Amino acid sequence: MNVMVLGSGGREHALLWKLHQSKQIGKLYAVPGNAGTAALAKNLPLSVEDFEAIGNAALENEIGLILVGPEVPLVQGFRDFVEAREELRHIGIVGPAKVGAMLEGSKDYAKAFMSRHNIPTAAYRSFGPEDLEAGYAFLETLTPPYVLKADGLAAGKGVLILDSLAEAREELKAMLLEAKFGAASARVVIEEFLSGIELSCFVLTDGNSYKILPTAKDYKRIGEGDTGLNTGGMGAVSPVPFADAGFMQKIEERIIIPTVEGLKQENIPYVGFIFIGLIKVGDDPYVIEYNVRMGDPETEVVIPRIASDFLELMQATANGTLHKTTLEVSPEAATTVVMVSGGYPGSYAKGHEILGLGNTSDSVVFHAGTQAGPDGSVHTSGGRVLAVTSYGQDFKEALKTSYKTIEGIQFQDANFRKDIGFDL
Numbered sequence: 001m002n003v004m005v006l007g008s009g010g011r012e013h014a015l016l017w018k019l020h021q022s023k024q025i026g027k028l029y030a031v032p033g034n035a036g037t038a039a040l041a042k043n044l045p046l047s048v049e050d051f052e053a054i055g056n057a058a059l060e061n062e063i064g065l066i067l068v069g070p071e072v073p074l075v076q077g078f079r080d081f082v083e084a085r086e087e088l089r090h091i092g093i094v095g096p097a098k099v100g101a102m103l104e105g106s107k108d109y110a111k112a113f114m115s116r117h118n119i120p121t122a123a124y125r126s127f128g129p130e131d132l133e134a135g136y137a138f139l140e141t142l143t144p145p146y147v148l149k150a151d152g153l154a155a156g157k158g159v160l161i162l163d164s165l166a167e168a169r170e171e172l173k174a175m176l177l178e179a180k181f182g183a184a185s186a187r188v189v190i191e192e193f194l195s196g197i198e199l200s201c202f203v204l205t206d207g208n209s210y211k212i213l214p215t216a217k218d219y220k221r222i223g224e225g226d227t228g229l230n231t232g233g234m235g236a237v238s239p240v241p242f243a244d245a246g247f248m249q250k251i252e253e254r255i256i257i258p259t260v261e262g263l264k265q266e267n268i269p270y271v272g273f274i275f276i277g278l279i280k281v282g283d284d285p286y287v288i289e290y291n292v293r294m295g296d297p298e299t300e301v302v303i304p305r306i307a308s309d310f311l312e313l314m315q316a317t318a319n320g321t322l323h324k325t326t327l328e329v330s331p332e333a334a335t336t337v338v339m340v341s342g343g344y345p346g347s348y349a350k351g352h353e354i355l356g357l358g359n360t361s362d363s364v365v366f367h368a369g370t371q372a373g374p375d376g377s378v379h380t381s382g383g384r385v386l387a388v389t390s391y392g393q394d395f396k397e398a399l400k401t402s403y404k405t406i407e408g409i410q411f412q413d414a415n416f417r418k419d420i421g422f423d424l
């Protein structure tokens with residue numbers, strides 16, 4: 001079967017890498033892909049938001065299955081578009097329709113869903129521009145730090161955690177009345193601050209049954225010791241050592257089952273990944289957020305640990321036969337360290353040649369922001385450039401291998417965090 005993956009990051013490279021190992025795989029296509037995906041798939045230079053063009057390319061290339069990497073096409077209704085077209089309807093899609101994607105597309109919607117289904121999460125209220133005074137009054141009832149979240153998609157930047165009430169009031173006003181995050185902050189969720197250690201849990205569902213994929217922990221800040229600006233993610237480890245069987249059982253009973261059952265009860269057909277951002281407070285899990293896709297760079301450690309045939313799992317998800325499959329997970333740990341362009345997440349240069357990609361056989365190097373030159377050379381083309389994944393008995397051993405591999409890769413002003421897993 002020919003399969004298309006939408007997106008162009010390390011996540012999409014990892015999905016294609018795993019699909020490529022399947023016995024029954026046909027041709028692979030990446031939209032738009034990067035220099036790494038080009039080695040496994042044909043890159044099609046289309047925008048992930050150009051549904052018409054993607055639909056035409058899917059027909060032309062006899063695609064049977066499409067995996068949607070990023071959230072934007074899901075929130076914009078890619079599945080709804082495919083289902084509405086007679087000639088595309090036979091194509092399996094891994095990724096929810098617009099209504100299910102609201103779990104990521106609207107924090108207010110996600111919080112209300114959790115409260116309807118008694119899923120543990122921080123106490124909250126949400127406010128629109130007309131409720132500024134009520135928002136100020138709600139802030140008075142909380143203790144610092146204050147957590148303000150833009151309701152809509154804000155490319156991972158829409159959450160503010162503020163120490164003083166004065167700052168929180170100011171930012172609330174900027175979000176609601178001055179469009180600080182554009183239309184995304186026309187509504188703001190204010191919630192209780194939870195203190196604990198974070199982890200991510202990934203669920204694959206066909207809308208009826210589900211499989212729990214390996215856990216992961218990512219490192220979002222640019223600086224060592226989790227300091228400095230937020231990034232898309234600087235590294236990740238899987239499994240998460242503190243997510244033992246007892247804790248996983250709590251996550252399944254209190255969060256995963258009520259989420260999947262809640263979607264069913266509300267007649268929200270959901271086919272795809274659910275990425276649950278969690279925080280462990282004392283011994284209990286709370287949901288920080290839902291995402292309706294896999295994480296990046298978490299995918300680069302979760303997917304390499306899946307031992308089952310990935311095409312079969314994806315087809316079963318799309319066809320509603322997930323209950324007939326088994327999920328096998330490697331007991332080995334995996335880590336990934338992300339090499340970024342100097343200056344990222346601020347401004348950075350592009351177009352630096354990347355050297356040493358031939359000397360990486362101890363690791364799997366997933367490409368993120370890379371572009372191939374006409375002579376076969378590979379150049380930087382984004383903030384996050386490469387995700388260097390390795391296996392080991394435990395995450396420490398795996399990390400050593402990733403760092404060793406990184407020593408052999410060069411591009412101008414390359415940066416990476418030397419302390420992935422420091423808090424575990």
Ligand code: AMP
Nearest residue numbers: 122147159191192193194195277288289
């Ligand atoms: P989100 O975009 O919802 O994942 O939030 C970004 C980050 O803000 C999370 O990864 C957490 O580190 C932090 N965060 C979000 N909500 C809370 C909360 N209620 N309490 C403490 N930290 C939070």
Ligand code: GLY
Nearest residue numbers: 218233295296297
């Ligand atoms: N690494 C966090 C995310 O993909 O949202």
